[in-house]
Amino acid sequence: MTSDFYNRGLEKAKQKDYAGAIEEFNQAIQLDPYFSSAYMERGLAYYNSGATLPAVFDYTEAIKLDKENAKAYYCRALAKVTLKNLAGALEDVEKAIQLKLNDAAVYDLRGIVQRKQGNIQDAIANFKKAAELYIIQKDKENARLCLDKIQQLQPKSQPTPNIVSSKPAPIISTQDYFTQLLAKAEQGDTKAALADLNWILKADAQDAHAYCCRGVVYYKMGNYRDAITDFNRAIELNFQDAIVYRNRGKARSQIGDHQGALADINQAIKMQPQDNLGYIARGNIYHTMGNYLAAIQDYSQAIKINPEYPLAYYNRGLSYTCLEEMTNAVTDYQKAASIYCEEEDWENYQQVLNSLQKIQSSIPATNKATYNLLRQRLLRMVGGHWEIAQRLIQQKKDVYPGMLEEWYLQKVIDDLERDRR
Secondary structure (H helix, E strand, O other), X not given: OHHHHHHHHHHHHHOOOHHHHHHHHHHHHHHOOOXXXXXXXXXXXXXXOOOHHHHHHHHHHHHHHOOOOHHHHHHHHHHHHHOOOHHHHHHHHXXXXXXXXXXXXXXXXXHHHHHHOOOHHHHHHHHHHHHXXXXXXXXXXXXXHHHHHHHHHOOOOOOOOOOOOOOOOOOOOHHHHHHHHHHHHHOOOXXXXXXXXXXXXXXXXXXXXXXXXXXXXXXXXXXHHHHHHHHHHHHHXXXXXXXXXHHHHHHHHHOOOHHHHHHHHHHHHHHOOOOHHHHHHHHHHHHHHOEHHHHHHHHHHHHHXXXXXXXXXXXXXXXXXXXXXHHHHHHHHHHHHHHHHHHOOHXXXXXXXXXXXXXXXXXXXXXXXXXXXXXXXXXXXOOOEHHHHHHHHHHHHHHOOOOOHXXXXXXXXXXXXXXXX
């Protein structure tokens, strides 16, 4: 009877009916509480259905009943990786290797754990060992994947090592590896960066850092919804870094979710208050919303944190331009141009010069001083939201058609001051 329940459980698990399989294994265990294999298979069913903690419990019970069960240690290690318990996962992998020295998958998993811990050289050594064993087993596909992992973890200037090497190649850290990928995307090679990150996530679907980095690459490619999906996944996997909230905010702003974007950027600034990029990102959102005064405040804070970051000056100049504060705009553009020139960033340098030229060509010789002063005054009265000012001006035009622009501005200002008194 016990074996009947167990065999039906195996069949249902094979058909991916994990709930049905668990029920069958429950019956088998109820009839025989010392049935080690039933605990093992129920653990696999739990794990495949996404219930990681019950899976760990069942693997542990299987180990208690059979301390030589290498597969149980291996499966529990997999589950612990999902739970971010890397130290516990490594301990189980070591035990599995002691019990079954020639299991390629165990060395492969140990390589994954050590890479996540930042032990890149040890990770490469384990991937090499796994590749050797896969070759012996004539599993060419997995052997190739292990060699791909080795190649991805090494500096690009170094060739893929032979299975036997007398002198190890220079190794980079995990953090440096992801930094290199983002630098590759920043330089325009987004396809190569994306391919590398897809490889990482194929090897380890629980790598939160890789999801975050792939989200950044998707953002640079203009795939904003894919970027948000990856940032969400990184947060679900408990990746706590300001970069994930800042970039998700930027992506949400691109699809029109400005309030959600502000919430994300605020969280990023709370986590990392001295990061000038957070204030620039929030300033960009305020600028897009037409709240130029708030944008200028954020750009100014970014400049206070890092006075040599040209983009903050350039963006603040754009906001000053929208407020018709041309003197301030010109000053900021000139500062941005100076920094870009020193950095020999000629593309952005030319962009700033073009903006300066537009300002000069947009100011006619006629007297616009009065109009500009009134416009700036009205903008400040409505909190920098020009769309509000435009609605008020249009209301006056509907009632008093044919008047000069300066007259409408002065009329709106007078009415606002009267109402406030």
